[in-house]
Amino acid sequence: MELWIPITIAAAFCQNLRSALQKHLQGSLGTRGASFVRFGYGFPLAVIYVLVLHFGVGYALPSPDLEFVFWVVLGGLAQIFATMLLVYLFSLRNFAVGTAYSKTEPVQAAIFGFIILGDKLTTGGIVAIIVGVIGVMMISMANLPLSWRNLGTAMVGRIALIGMASGGLFAIASISFRSASLSLNGPNSIMQAAVTLTCVTIFQTVFMLIWMLWKDKREIVQVVRTWRSSALVGLAGVVGSACWFTAMTLQQVAYVKALGQIELIFTFASSYFLFHERLNRMELWGCLLIVCGILGLLMS
Structure with missing residues (x-):
């Protein structure tokens, strides 16, 4: 088994745990405060992680340049606003459905690549994207009568737009973090990811x-x-981010994020056992279609 696979699964588990804790905190802190704690309480641990790798393990510190700074700022801002949208989404729909909306991230990354960079999409890729979009529509219409009017709302309704905006910003953040880590002339992927994580969380905390x-x-x-x-x-x-950054330094973002959809399994468990939320049949099928669309995109 390649190293990035277990690291990605660990990242998905930690991310689900963090989101569940943020949903719990939102009632007392609000959207901004619940989003801040991810960075504000995480950056000291990120600094300690780098110091342990440098002084304890003996890894050399890489030298950042302007390209690194650009990707750190872009990715840091994208992740801040993506996190705030996701936390806000939890107050509009239940935990599992809110998380499922953000899982449109890999599909949106493929669309952005096609429109902006001219990346080619195979027939299988187009079908996978359509399947994912249908899944989002099913989630949006889960509590509405089936009609053409409600179908339009599912595509451009407030909740759908917030969820897809969150996924899009997460996609930008992931690509930026990989680019920042790869721009470093470091001793290995672990140290490059650790330095990137530390710089990103410090910037996000100050901002x-x-x-x-x-x-x-x-x-x-x-x-x-x-x-x-x-x-x-x-x-x-910070533990989840360290795993994400390391995995995305070792492997392409599309592969890492596709495997990361295993988070939905943890999410369903959290939604049921921690928040006592229930998914209706259409919401469940919608979540599963999103996962199928993402995995189909990876396979294509």
């Missing part, structure tokens, strides 16, 4: 602190008051 100081200082007080739960989010977030 969001300034934002909250500007918008609402009370959110910072609430983040400090909930430090026990928030620290768990930071721990799960």
